Amino acid sequence: MPKMTPSEAFVETLVAHGVKNVFGIVGSAYMDALDLFPTAGIRFIPTVHEQGAAHMADGYSRVSGRHGVCIAQNGPGITNFVTAVAAAYWAHSPVVAITPETGSGTMGLGGFQETDQLPIFSKITKFQGHVNNVTRMAEITGRCFDMALAERGPTQLNIPRDYFYGEIDCEIPKPQRVARGAGAEESLDEAADILSKAKFPVILAGGGVIMSGGIEEAKELAEFLQAPVVSSYLHNDSFPADHPLWCGPLGYQGSKAAMKIIAKADVVLALGTRLGPFGTLPQHGLEYWPKSAKIIQVDSDHRMLGLVKQISVGVCGDAKAAARALSHRLANRDVAARRNASERLECVKAEKAAWEEELGQWTHEKDPWSLEVSKGSKRMHPRQMLRELEKAMPKDAMVSTDIGNICSVSNSYLRFNRPNSMFAAMSFGNCGYAFPTIIGTKVAEPKRPAIAYVGDGAWGMSFGELLTCVREDIPVTAVVFNNEQWGAEKKNQVDFYANRFEGVNLENPSWAEVARTLGAEGVVVESLGDVGEALEKAVDAQKQGKTTVLEMLVTKELGDPFRRDALKKPKRLLKKYEHTNVA
Ligand SMILES: Cc1ncc(C[n+]2csc(CCOP(=O)(O)OP(=O)(O)O)c2C)c(N)n1
Numbered sequence: 065m066p067k068m069t070p071s072e073a074f075v076e077t078l079v080a081h082g083v084k085n086v087f088g089i090v091g092s093a094y095m096d097a098l099d100l101f102p103t104a105g106i107r108f109i110p111t112v113h114e115q116g117a118a119h120m121a122d123g124y125s126r127v128s129g130r131h132g133v134c135i136a137q138n139g140p141g142i143t144n145f146v147t148a149v150a151a152a153y154w155a156h157s158p159v160v161a162i163t164p165e166t167g168s169g170t171m172g173l174g175g176f177q178e179t180d181q182l183p184i185f186s187k188i189t190k191f192q193g194h195v196n197n198v199t200r201m202a203e204i205t206g207r208c209f210d211m212a213l214a215e216r217g218p219t220q221l222n223i224p225r226d227y228f229y230g231e232i233d234c235e236i237p238k239p240q241r242v243a244r245g246a247g248a249e250e251s252l253d254e255a256a257d258i259l260s261k262a263k264f265p266v267i268l269a270g271g272g273v274i275m276s277g278g279i280e281e282a283k284e285l286a287e288f289l290q291a292p293v294v295s296s297y298l299h300n301d302s303f304p305a306d307h308p309l310w311c312g313p314l315g316y317q318g319s320k321a322a323m324k325i326i327a328k329a330d331v332v333l334a335l336g337t338r339l340g341p342f343g344t345l346p347q348h349g350l351e352y353w354p355k356s357a358k359i360i361q362v363d364s365d366h367r368m369l370g371l372v373k374q375i376s377v378g379v380c381g382d383a384k385a386a387a388r389a390l391s392h393r394l395a396n397r398d399v400a401a402r403r404n405a406s407e408r409l410e411c412v413k414a415e416k417a418a419w420e421e422e423l424g425q426w427t428h429e430k431d432p433w434s435l436e437v438s439k440g441s442k443r444m445h446p447r448q449m450l451r452e453l454e455k456a457m458p459k460d461a462m463v464s465t466d467i468g469n470i471c472s473v474s475n476s477y478l479r480f481n482r483p484n485s486m487f488a489a490m491s492f493g494n495c496g497y498a499f500p501t502i503i504g505t506k507v508a509e510p511k512r513p514a515i516a517y518v519g520d521g522a523w524g525m526s527f528g529e530l531l532t533c534v535r536e537d538i539p540v541t542a543v544v545f546n547n548e549q550w551g552a553e554k555k556n557q558v559d560f561y562a563n564r565f566e567g568v569n570l571e572n573p574s575w576a577e578v579a580r581t582l583g584a585e586g587v588v589v590e591s592l593g594d595v596g597e598a599l600e601k602a603v604d605a606q607k608q609g610k611t612t613v614l615e616m617l618v619t620k621e622l623g624d625p626f627r628r629d630a631l632k633k634p635k636r637l638l639k640k641y642e643h644t645n646v647a
C-alpha cells in the first residue's frame with residue numbers, strides 16, 4: 065500500500081469522486097489539505113458566509129446530479145452551515161458537508177472553537193462519518209460520498225483537525241455506485257393492474273422523476289395512458305410545460321388546472337414524490353385532493369411510502385426504472401384509459417385554457433388591503449411584473465426562488481421544458497436560499513442563464529454573496545422584488561391580526577446602488593415595459609461575466625398567505641391583552 069499523509073488520502077478520495085469545486089471559507093483546521101487543492105485540480109471557491117457555501121454546494125449538486133461539497137473552520141464555520149444543510153436535506157441534495165473538528169487531543173476541554181459537531185447535524189443528514197483514526201481517512205471520506213448519492217441527501221464528514229497530519233498506509237477506495245431498480249415485481253404487477261383499470265389516471269410527477277433522469281420514461285407512460293401530468297409542489301420542471309399532457313404544479317400558488325384535474329382522478333400515480341403534506345394542502349379555495357382515488361406511490365425511500373397519504377400500493381424503486389417497468393407491463397394489455405382518452409384530453413385542454421385566461425386577467429390582488437395599498441401607486445403590480453419576466457425568460461434558464469409572497473406567486477408563472485431548471489427553497493423554506501443556490505448552479509452549468517428570484521427581506525440576508533460572484537467571476541442575475549416589507553409575514557398580520565404590523569416594514573437602501581458598490585451591475589426597474597428588456601440584458605451580461613441585480617419596484621399588495629392552515633385569529637384571556645382580540 066502506498067504511504068501518504070491523511071491530507072493526501074483525503075484529497076485523493078475527493079479526486080476519485082470527481083470533485084472539481086469545493087465551496088467554503090478558509091480555516092486553519094484544514095489548511096494542510098487545502099494547500100493540495102490546486103495541484104489536485106480542485107477549485108476552492110471562497111464565499112462570504114459558510115451558509116452561502118453550503119447553499120452553493122446544494123445548487124451545484126441539484127443541477128448536476130453530482131456531489132456538492134463545502135468545507136469550513138471547526139466550530140463557528142461549521143455551525144454556520146446548519147441552515148443550508150437542513151435545506152439540502154429537504155431538497156434531497158447530495159451535499160457532502162466537510163466539518164473539521166477541534167483536535168482529538170483537547171476535545172471536551174472547552175478550548176478554542178469547540179463544539180460537539182455530530183449531534184448538531186444528526187437530524188439533517190442522511191449519514192455522518194467521523195474519522196476516528198488517521199488510517200481511516202480515505203475509507204470514511206469515500207463512504208460519505210457514496211452515501212450522499214445512495215441516500216439522496218447531505219452527509220457529514222467530521223474530521224478532528226489533528227488527523228490531517230501524519231503518515232499512513234492507504235489505498236484510495238473506488239467510488240461505489242449502486243444502481244436502483246424499478247421495485248419489487250409484485251408491487252409493480254399490482255400497480256399495473258390498478259392502472260389498467262383506471263378511467264381517469266393522473267400522474268403526479270415529483271422530484272424523483274428529475275433526480276432519476278426519468279422525464280422520457282414518465283412521458284412515455286403518460287402518453288400510453290393518455291394521463292394528464294401534474295407536478296409536485298416546487299418541482300415545476302418535473303414534466304415539460306410544452307407537452308399537451310402537462311397541467312402545471314400543485315401546492316401553494318400552483319396551477320388551478322392541475323388541481324381541478326387531479327380532483328377528477330380515480331387513480332393517481334405518484335411518481336417519485338414523498339407527497340409532502342404542505343404541497344397538497346387546499347389552495348385557491350379548492351379541496352382538490354381526490355380522497356377516494358387509488359394511490360400508487362413510487363419512491364426510492366421506503367420510509368416515504370404511505371407516510372402522508374394512504375396508498376393502495378407502494379413501489380420502492382427508482383422513478384425512471386419504475387415508469388419504464390409499468391410501461392412494459394401495460395404495453396399489451398387491455399387498458400381502460402386508452403378507450404376514453406379523448407374526453408380526458410378535452411378536459412385537460414379546457415382546464416388549462418381556463419387557468420390561462422384567469423391568470424391573464426388576474427393582474428393584481430383584489431382583497432381590500434391590497435387594493436388600498438396599491439391605489440394610485442406608480443409601482444408595478446407583482447403579478448404583471450412576474451408575467452413580463454415569464455415572457456422574457458430564456459429557454460434554458462435555471463431559476464431559483466426564495467421564500468416570500470412574490471416568490472411564491474411566481475410559482476404560477478414559472479414553466480420549464482427541461483428538468484433541472486427550478487431550484488426553489490423547497491420544504492425547509494428558509495429565506496436567503498435562492499441567491500447562493502443559483503451561484504452554485506452557475507458553477508456547475510456556466511453556459512446556462514442563472515436567475516434568482518428574491519424578496520427584499522430575503523435579499524438583505526443573502527446579498528453579501530454578490531462579492532463571491534464578483535471576486536470569483538460567477539455571473540448570475542438576481543431579480544429582487546422591492547416591496548419594502550417582509551410581505552409573506554405581513555400578509556398574516558393583515559389576515560389574522562387586524563393590520564397590526566410588527567416587525568414587517570423594511571427601510572431599504574437602493575439595492576441597485578448597493579450592487580454597484582459591490583462591483584456588480586445594478587438596475588432599477590420601475591415600469592412593466594422595461595421588465596423584459598432588463599432581464600434580457602442582464603442574462604446577456606452573464607456572457608460577459610457580469611452579475612446584475614434587477615431591483616424591481618413593486619406595490620405592497622400581497623397574494624394568498626402560506627399558512628392559512630396553521631394560523632388562528634387571536635383570542636386572549638388576560639385583561640391586559642384583551643384589546644388585541646380579533647373577532
Ligand atoms: C430564515 C427565515 N427567517 C424567517 C422566515 C419567515 N418568513 C417567511 S417569508 C418571510 C418574508 C419574506 O419577505 P421578502 O423576502 O421581502 O419577500 P416578500 O414576502 O415581501 O415577497 C419571512 C420573514 C423564513 N422563512 N426563513
Ligand SMILES: [Mg+2]
Pocket residue numbers: 468519520521545546547548549550551
Ligand atoms: Mg419583501
